[in-house]
Amino acid sequence: MEQxxxxxxxxxxxxxxxxxxxxxxxxxxxxxxxxxxQSWTWAQVLDNVRAYAVGLHKxxxxxxxxxxxxxxxxxKLYWTVMAAQALGAIPxxxxxxxxxxELAFVxxxxxxxxxxxxxxxxxxxxxxxxxxxxxxxxxFYDEPRGLRDYDHARLHNxxxxxxxxxxxxxxxxxxxxWIDEQIANGKGSDVSIILYTSGTTGxxxxxxxxxxxxxxxxxxxxxxxxxxxxxxxxxxxxLAWVGDHYLNYAQGLVAGFCMAxxxxxxxxxxxxREIGPTFYFAPPRTFEQMLTRVMIRMEDASRLKRRxxxxxxxxxxxxxxxxxxKKPVPLGGRILYGIGRFLVYEPLKNVLGLxxxxxxxxxxxxxxxxxxxxxxxxGLNLKQLYGQTEAFLYLTAQPDGEIYSDTVGPACPNVDxxxxxxxxxxxxxxxxxxxxxxxxxxxxxxxxxxxYVKTGDAGFFDEKTGHLKIIDRAKDVGKxxxxxxxxxxxxxxxxxxxxxxxxxxxxxxGRDFVTVMLNIDLTAVGSWAERNNVVYASYQELAGHPxxxxxxxxxxxxxxxxxxxxxMMAGAQIRRFLILHKELDADDGELTRTQKVRRGxxxxxxxPLIKALYDGSTEADISTEVTFEDGRKGVISAxxxxxxxxxVPVGGALEKAA
Amino acid sequence: MKAPxxxxxxIGDVLLSVEGVSLAFGGVRAINxxxxxIRKGEIRAIIGPNGAxxxxxxxxxxGFYHPQHGxxxxxxxxxxxxxxxxxxxxxxxxxxxxxxxxxxxxxxDNIMAGRSLKMNSxxxxxxxxxxxxxxxxxxxxxxxxxxxxxxxxxxxxxxxxGRLPYGLQKRVELGRxxxxxxxxxxxxxxxxxxxxxxxxxxxxxxxxxNEYFGTTxxxxxxxxxxVMDLSDRVVVxxxxxxxxxxxxxxxxxxxxxxxxxxxxxx
Numbered sequence: 034m035e036q037x038x039x040x041x042x043x044x045x046x047x048x049x050x051x052x053x054x055x056x057x058x059x060x061x062x063x064x065x066x067x068x069x070x071q072s073w074t075w076a077q078v079l080d081n082v083r084a085y086a087v088g089l090h091k092x093x094x095x096x097x098x099x100x101x102x103x104x105x106x107x108x109k110l111y112w113t114v115m116a117a118q119a120l121g122a123i124p125x126x127x128x129x130x131x132x133x134x135e136l137a138f139v140x141x142x143x144x145x146x147x148x149x150x151x152x153x154x155x156x157x158x159x160x161x162x163x164x165x166x167x168x169x170x171x172x173f174y175d176e177p178r179g180l181r182d183y184d185h186a187r188l189h190n191x192x193x194x195x196x197x198x199x200x201x202x203x204x205x206x207x208x209x210x211w212i213d214e215q216i217a218n219g220k221g222s223d224v225s226i227i228l229y230t231s232g233t234t235g236x237x238x239x240x241x242x243x244x245x246x247x248x249x250x251x252x253x254x255x256x257x258x259x260x261x262x263x264x265x266x267x268x269x270x271x272l273a274w275v276g277d278h279y280l281n282y283a284q285g286l287v288a289g290f291c292m293a294x295x296x297x298x299x300x301x302x303x304x305x306r307e308i309g310p311t312f313y314f315a316p317p318r319t320f321e322q323m324l325t326r327v328m329i330r331m332e333d334a335s336r337l338k339r340r341x342x343x344x345x346x347x348x349x350x351x352x353x354x355x356x357x358x359k360k361p362v363p364l365g366g367r368i369l370y371g372i373g374r375f376l377v378y379e380p381l382k383n384v385l386g387l388x389x390x391x392x393x394x395x396x397x398x399x400x401x402x403x404x405x406x407x408x409x410x411x412g413l414n415l416k417q418l419y420g421q422t423e424a425f426l427y428l429t430a431q432p433d434g435e436i437y438s439d440t441v442g443p444a445c446p447n448v449d450x451x452x453x454x455x456x457x458x459x460x461x462x463x464x465x466x467x468x469x470x471x472x473x474x475x476x477x478x479x480x481x482x483x484x485y486v487k488t489g490d491a492g493f494f495d496e497k498t499g500h501l502k503i504i505d506r507a508k509d510v511g512k513x514x515x516x517x518x519x520x521x522x523x524x525x526x527x528x529x530x531x532x533x534x535x536x537x538x539x540x541x542x543g544r545d546f547v548t549v550m551l552n553i554d555l556t557a558v559g560s561w562a563e564r565n566n567v568v569y570a571s572y573q574e575l576a577g578h579p580x581x582x583x584x585x586x587x588x589x590x591x592x593x594x595x596x597x598x599x600x601m602m603a604g605a606q607i608r609r610f611l612i613l614h615k616e617l618d619a620d621d622g623e624l625t626r627t628q629k630v631r632r633g634x635x636x637x638x639x640x641p642l643i644k645a646l647y648d649g650s651t652e653a654d655i656s657t658e659v660t661f662e663d664g665r666k667g668v669i670s671a672x673x674x675x676x677x678x679x680x681v682p683v684g685g686a687l688e689k690a691a
Numbered sequence: 692m693k694a695p696x697x698x699x700x701x702i703g704d705v706l707l708s709v710e711g712v713s714l715a716f717g718g719v720r721a722i723n724x725x726x727x728x729i730r731k732g733e734i735r736a737i738i739g740p741n742g743a744x745x746x747x748x749x750x751x752x753x754g755f756y757h758p759q760h761g762x763x764x765x766x767x768x769x770x771x772x773x774x775x776x777x778x779x780x781x782x783x784x785x786x787x788x789x790x791x792x793x794x795x796x797x798x799x800d801n802i803m804a805g806r807s808l809k810m811n812s813x814x815x816x817x818x819x820x821x822x823x824x825x826x827x828x829x830x831x832x833x834x835x836x837x838x839x840x841x842x843x844x845x846x847x848x849x850x851x852x853g854r855l856p857y858g859l860q861k862r863v864e865l866g867r868x869x870x871x872x873x874x875x876x877x878x879x880x881x882x883x884x885x886x887x888x889x890x891x892x893x894x895x896x897x898x899x900x901n902e903y904f905g906t907t908x909x910x911x912x913x914x915x916x917x918v919m920d921l922s923d924r925v926v927v928x929x930x931x932x933x934x935x936x937x938x939x940x941x942x943x944x945x946x947x948x949x950x951x952x953x954x955x956x957x
Contacts, residue, residue, distance in 0.1 A: 067836035179899060299846035
């Protein structure tokens, strides 16, 4: 049974047929509509998809044609994917929030003949760019609202197509047989789907995936996380993202579990509570927002509840992770944790809709250790994974019981990972893409001569745990003069996890050693100052306070110790640092609008400070122009202290740095 | 590809007309001999400067105020005054300039309240929530859920209305009026105090209501852009008197209207 999860099926429609036979009466999909959860069993889904496929066939959809799918997570859009795959056509999902221009690019590039759209908004978007889409023939919609007066010559309600297909099959029994043959004869080496990357780094590229490879990759992780037909997931991630296609669609079909579609994107939190998924994925930011919501609501709770909450969260922090990792814990701790579980942890998880979660993953960016530990400590099996569209998601994932906040886990079963000379992570995996659609040049660019794929991320394997650590984008990783790798973001993130530190800019590329410029977090340091009778009149004064310097120095040295523990990073310890006299601000061009530091620009603007960091002087004068909120400009001048931090010699004790 | 929106074809006979209506509070003349009509299926705007008598006019139509003179003809029946229950039963629903919602009740319950006229089972059965009352409640709930879906307020279904931001409260109020499945919907400044995005949303909803449910709409609005875009015909009041009546373009170029809005040198 274990090895049999995909039953030799090499396309998703074949799995659908298998599920209808094996789990026919079990729910395959749910969708909240008009306030009520509607369910479809696997048998019903198969029935609808067959009818839908016949309907699409009648409209002219053929093997190899591309069909775009634009919209939120709705059953009929997932059926479109299935029906297209049943006919050997290629579904091309597009982000629902893509602007018309991006949409036009993808639709034109993929040469779609058909487009399944969620509602009037998407139909309008496609109509507004239709002159750029000469190949587009027919459009389908799920939500008829507002579309009544549109010309329906090329516009169809998905319901009507399904009904037409069903009627045709009722009239002509051979059609039913025909579609079953189409499914049975589907080839695993055919293109299963084209997923367009979101295009944050240039024009988006169409990642071509085949059924056979997709299913192989999925089978591995389904076994890895012991997923089966009794699991439930909430399909709330963007339909066009590899995460949704993998975690919900592919895993759902392979394991036979039920995916629930939320009522609307605004109701996800409530739907999560109602559905109680057993498998859950969210980016770190979502976990952070959830925790913030809880903390705010706890502030408003009665005193008794508040004290109980904080006490038991303290207990959880002490014992929770060990209990989850099945490590020895004293009996007293176990008993306290048991009480806490009854009084706090379970009710809390229930409010968040996470009570039933067996496996939760997070990925996408670095997660703060505190945040990660919080969810782990209340008994949520939160793990990290690392992957990308080109690999059909998973490359590494943390196995149960081997969880660290700063790693992404060992390579998944059958995934081969290699670290290149420049630190870039290379892989070969069962789910690997076959290439970028119509872009052999780009495909060749990311492939090595021996067939590995370049991820564009730099990382290394941690000796202690054997897990992969992702440190930065490969193109951002620099080198110190002695050849040590210098991943700025990795160092910056380590510092940013201290609440006192708001922003960090690290320098070291082409230099002898690493230095950082810090921004204090006014809220955190301000409240510390209040508690410790530190008087200050301005941000500038607080930032320059000797005791603040002392405090941040201890943070920097702590980071140095943790860097020293990693062979690859030991040479990249921070020798000198300074605290900036003003907050880095997007209005001054120092941060991007998404709050990322612009290292090069800052280096130019604060030239004298960079010079001081490297020439050994203990202070430097700087004056910078600032833009006030009303647009006026002014100049801030300051004398900024530069401080040495202790570094740890590789494999030795603390030593005073030069 | 979109068919030319020939809405005018759908506009039918006169649904409601007021003739020579005058209303005074003591010595103050709020409305003075105003006549106009509202046709089935149209969006009719009533505009005018502050104190022109717009809200009073709506109140006359749905029976809050009883005019001293004049006649109101609704669905072929002529009266000297409307009574609120006649208006409600006859299919006139309205929203208010300053929201009139049950603040402690959820959005769902507020909209459900709009169904009360349509409930047939007796108070006794409703109290027991049993038998026919239960079946009926399920029916009504379904209608209410359709409206919630229509107005895209699923996420606030269970939230007490008092905790909602203003723009959403306005939407809930529209939902409650729609729950009556009205033939004529009176909207008193549906977009007052909203930002541009909220106004656009609300305009879309008004158009959708008109198209989707075929509801006739009469609205008071100060935002001229909205009025000119939405309405089929506009009636302009000033100091209780009608100074213009016609399509948005006709009204826009009418000298009396320009004077009323911009003031005129005496």
